[in-house]
Amino acid sequence: xxxxxVELIKKxxxxxxxxxxxxxxxxxxxxxxxxxxxxAAFLKGAPQADMNMLVDLTAVDYLDREPxxxxxxxxxxxxxxxxxxxxxxxxxxxxxxxxxxxxxxLWASANWMERECFDMxxxxxxxxxxxxxxLMYPEFIGHPLRKDYPADKIQxxxxxxxxxxxxxxxxxxxxxxxxxxxxxxxxVAEEDDAxxxxxxxxxxxx
Amino acid sequence: xxxxxxxLDDSEIKLPSEPMLINVxxxxxxxxxxVRVVMELSGETIERCDVQVGYLHxxxxxxxxxxxxxxxxxxxxxxxxxxxxLNNVGFALACEKALGxxxxxxxxxxxxxxxxxxxxxxxxxxxxxxxxxxxxxxxFLWMMKGREMIWDLLEEETGARLTHSFGRVxxxxxxxxxxxxxxxxAVAEHLLGIISExxxxxxxxxxxxxxxQDVGVMKAEDAVSLGWTGPILRASGVPYDVRKADPYLKxxxxxxxxxxxxxxxxxxxxxxxxxxxxxxxRIVEQCTEKIPDSGPVNIDDPRxxxxxxxxxxxxxxGTIRHFKIxxxxxxxxxxxxxxxxxxxxxxxxxxxxxxxxxxxxxVRIRPPAFLNTGGLEMLITGAMVADVVPCFGSLNMxxxxxxx
Numbered sequence: 322x323x324x325x326x327v328e329l330i331k332k333x334x335x336x337x338x339x340x341x342x343x344x345x346x347x348x349x350x351x352x353x354x355x356x357x358x359x360x361a362a363f364l365k366g367a368p369q370a371d372m373n374m375l376v377d378l379t380a381v382d383y384l385d386r387e388p389x390x391x392x393x394x395x396x397x398x399x400x401x402x403x404x405x406x407x408x409x410x411x412x413x414x415x416x417x418x419x420x421x422x423x424x425x426x427l428w429a430s431a432n433w434m435e436r437e438c439f440d441m442x443x444x445x446x447x448x449x450x451x452x453x454x455x456l457m458y459p460e461f462i463g464h465p466l467r468k469d470y471p472a473d474k475i476q477x478x479x480x481x482x483x484x485x486x487x488x489x490x491x492x493x494x495x496x497x498x499x500x501x502x503x504x505x506x507x508x509v510a511e512e513d514d515a516x517x518x519x520x521x522x523x524x525x526x527x
Numbered sequence: 528x529x530x531x532x533x534x535l536d537d538s539e540i541k542l543p544s545e546p547m548l549i550n551v552x553x554x555x556x557x558x559x560x561x562v563r564v565v566m567e568l569s570g571e572t573i574e575r576c577d578v579q580v581g582y583l584h585x586x587x588x589x590x591x592x593x594x595x596x597x598x599x600x601x602x603x604x605x606x607x608x609x610x611x612x613l614n615n616v617g618f619a620l621a622c623e624k625a626l627g628x629x630x631x632x633x634x635x636x637x638x639x640x641x642x643x644x645x646x647x648x649x650x651x652x653x654x655x656x657x658x659x660x661x662x663x664x665x666x667f668l669w670m671m672k673g674r675e676m677i678w679d680l681l682e683e684e685t686g687a688r689l690t691h692s693f694g695r696v697x698x699x700x701x702x703x704x705x706x707x708x709x710x711x712x713a714v715a716e717h718l719l720g721i722i723s724e725x726x727x728x729x730x731x732x733x734x735x736x737x738x739x740q741d742v743g744v745m746k747a748e749d750a751v752s753l754g755w756t757g758p759i760l761r762a763s764g765v766p767y768d769v770r771k772a773d774p775y776l777k778x779x780x781x782x783x784x785x786x787x788x789x790x791x792x793x794x795x796x797x798x799x800x801x802x803x804x805x806x807x808x809r810i811v812e813q814c815t816e817k818i819p820d821s822g823p824v825n826i827d828d829p830r831x832x833x834x835x836x837x838x839x840x841x842x843x844x845g846t847i848r849h850f851k852i853x854x855x856x857x858x859x860x861x862x863x864x865x866x867x868x869x870x871x872x873x874x875x876x877x878x879x880x881x882x883x884x885x886x887x888x889x890v891r892i893r894p895p896a897f898l899n900t901g902g903l904e905m906l907i908t909g910a911m912v913a914d915v916v917p918c919f920g921s922l923n924m925x926x927x928x929x930x931x
Contacts, residue, residue: 344862345624373751377865377893381880393878395865395893399751399767406865430754433901441588456581456930465589472589 323403324348326370334360339410349406357392357409358422364396364405365427372396372405375428378435380442384468388412390419390444416443416467423449441466546574549912553582557660557916560926562900564907564915571911578903583930591890595856596622596696599890604690606892607928609652610645610871612681615694620775621866621877622696625859628826634698635776636818640711641684641693642776643807643814647718648677649871650758650800650807653923657797658729660916661738666725673721676714683710696857697832698825708815715808722804739794743906743918746791753905754898757873759922762799763791769869781813793914796921831857856885872896872923896928 327341327348337356342349352360364372377395388410397404412419423446424431435446436455443464446452454461460479463470552563561582567575587602603614616638623630630638655670678688684704685691693700729735745755750763760767768785770778786802788795825832829848838845861883867876873895880889899922906918 345627345864347863347865373748375754376867376874377876377878377891379878379891381889381891393891395876395878399765402772428754429749429752429905430898430901433897434754437897454581455579456584458581465586470589472586472593 323405326364326403326405329367329370330360330364333363347404347406349408351408351410354392354409354411354421357407358424358427361394361396361407361424361427364407371398371400373399375424375430375434376404378424378431378438380438380444380466382442382466382468386410387414389414389416390442392421392438392444394424411444416464416469419443420445420447422447425449440464443467544569551915553579558919559656560924560929562919562924562926562929564903564919566907566912566915568912571913573907573910573912573915576904576908578900580897580900580926581930583926585927585931587931588890588892591887593886595885596859596887597852597857599887600692600694601690603892604692605927606894606931607649607871607875607896607925608689609925610649611689611691612641612645612693613649613868613870614875615691616642616776617866617868617870617875618877619694619696620868621864621879622859624866625862625864625879625881626696626831628697628828628831630698630826631823632777633702633819633822634824636814637699637703637824638694639776639778639781640707640811640814640818641681643810644677644680644711644714646869646871647804647807648674649923650804651677651718653920654725654797654800656923657793657917657920658725658735660920661735663729663732663735666728669721669725673718676717680710680714683707695825695832697828698823702824703818708818711811711815715811718804719808722801726801736794738914738917739792739797739921741790741792741794742914743793743910743921744791745902745906749905750791750902753902755873755902756895756898757870758799758803759796759899760873761785762788762795764788769867769874773867775868777814777817778810780817781810783807783810793917793921800923858883858885867893870895872899872925872928892928892931894928894931896923896925897930900924900929 327350330350331338331341334356337353337360339351339353341351364370374397375394376397379393381391381393383389383391390410390412392409392411394407395404396407409421411421421444423435425435432451433455435449436451436453438444439446439452440454440457441464453459457465458479462476547568549566549568550563552558553561563579563582565577565579566573587606591599591602599618600615603618604611606614651670651674655667659667681691682688684707685693685700745763747763747765750760751765756767764787766785766787771785783806786799786806788799833852834845834848839849859881861881863878863880865876865878867874874893875895876893878891878893879887882888903919903922907915910918
């Protein structure tokens with residue numbers, strides 16, 4: 322971590338720096354969310370900074386603060402050996418409209434870390450090419466690392482996904498298989514009934 | 528009947544072609560852990576691919592926010608389950624950085640020896656599995672034999688073969704056993720023997736070389752941009768090792784080299800791991816010379832370290848100390864800290880947000896395997912479908928660490 326780097330950011334972006342502090346030797350710069358990408362691009366490009374590696378990007382949820390989320394990025398320069406922590410605060414109390422610029426055009430590692438951050442905290446990175454869930458499945462409801470997500474919350478069962486151009490039997494019909502292996506999804510069953518009777522096993526095999 | 532000697536050159540035959548989607552995983556023997564790769568092929572070349580992780584997500588970061596600081600250790604154990612000791616030590620160092628304490632010299636060397644043993648077990652697994660996937664089963668079994676010795680050693684020390692939970696904030700759970708030095712040296716010697724046998728088997732093996740050399744080449748700048756760290760970054764020619772760049776414990780006082788590769792192909796990633804095993808053994812040998820035979824292992828701070836059981840059962844002060852630490856958790860001053868160590872696969876970072884109570888507010892584990900696997904898409908796009916398995920093996924993705 323480097324003090325000179327903090328001074329460099331302060332000198333070049335006097336209006337973007339909200340505060341700076343250093344604890345345990347980790348220099349931290351808190352940035353205005355509007356200049357998040359601009360400062361990051363400067364740190365990557367400027368020869369005296371040369372931060373060529375985005376080590377870590379994550380968020381912290383402060384439930385009772387406004388703005389609620391703190392986006393935390395750790396940068397590292399392999400050539401110069403210094404590190405810095407960038408922070409930015411975004412989001413209102415409800416956790417809606419949490420948006421910040423993406424860093425994917427600067428570092429390739431931002432791609433997966435921003436996806437994870439979106440998955441876990443619901444932070445939307447504007448300009449991200451592929452903002453999907455990464456650790457959770459697409460049907461997951463909510464964002465698990467938010468402080469208002471109860472750790473013991475139970476998610477609803479997910480119906481079988483529809484795959485196009487795949488001709489196969491549903492795993493178990495209503496009267497097939499062992500009772501403990503039978504999964505019922507009411508909404509799936511209702512749709513099936515409305516359209517056509519379920520396919521008989523013999524028909525498909527012959 | 529039609530004539531069979533049609534002049535094919537005159538009439539161009541157009542065959543219908545469409546890209547073929549191939550799915551590998553999530554449960555597939557070549558996908559260590561659980562990861563799914565969906566590839567779009569044109570012929571045998573991978574045009575596009577999508578790497579999907581998360582099948583092993585167990586919500587560790589959320590779970591860490593429910594207990595106290597000592598209860599994080601079992602979780603980090605299960606992150607990289609091939610070298611759990613490195614995770615234990617990494618997390619303990621993060622807490623110690625936040626507390627502003629340094630453990631005694633004996634403990635530092637103890638942690639280094641155990642950590643290097645765990646690193647070797649990680650590299651043996653990665654290199655062995657890589658060889659096995661190319662059909663070389665013998666080196667794999669030899670390396671597993673070596674890993675078994677390491678686990679026996681760790682079992683002797685910690686009581687558990689795999690998930691030790693042996694680290695403590697401010698020290699280790701127990702001091703080294705009596706025969707620790709001799710056992711470590713014996714294991715180191717055996718391992719070096721295994722490594723030279725494996726080298727003799729593989730480095731002259733045409734199949735092995737052809738499948739790995741110039742396959743899955745990653746340029747240095749791309750590797751850095753992808754956030755790669757550890758052996759696979761060094762294989763691309765970037766000499767970044769946290770142990771050298773930013774020495775923690777006593778790494779500044781031991782003599783070792785950082786092996787780097789030239790081409791950044793799968794073969795270099797294999798060789799760098801093998802060379803690192805030798806360097807780790809050098810570190811172990813130096814540490815066994817330097818580790819003091821007696822002296823404290825834990826720091827002398829009643830607010831952090833549990834009292835000896837003898838004291839807990841016989842004195843009221845000991846009972847109260849024990850009760851306070853177990854029930855309330857040890858208190859770390861409020862703030863935040865990012866601490867990083869060299870894990871088996873790269874920079875293992877812990878970003879802790881501390882609110883001053885006994886419970887972590889946020890434990891962010893910076894998993895090297897997650898970012899390493901993030902580079903798989905770039906690595907295999909444009910490669911042949913048969914190269915997916917060795918390329919993926921060379922990254923050594925550990926599912927538990929990647930998905931947490």
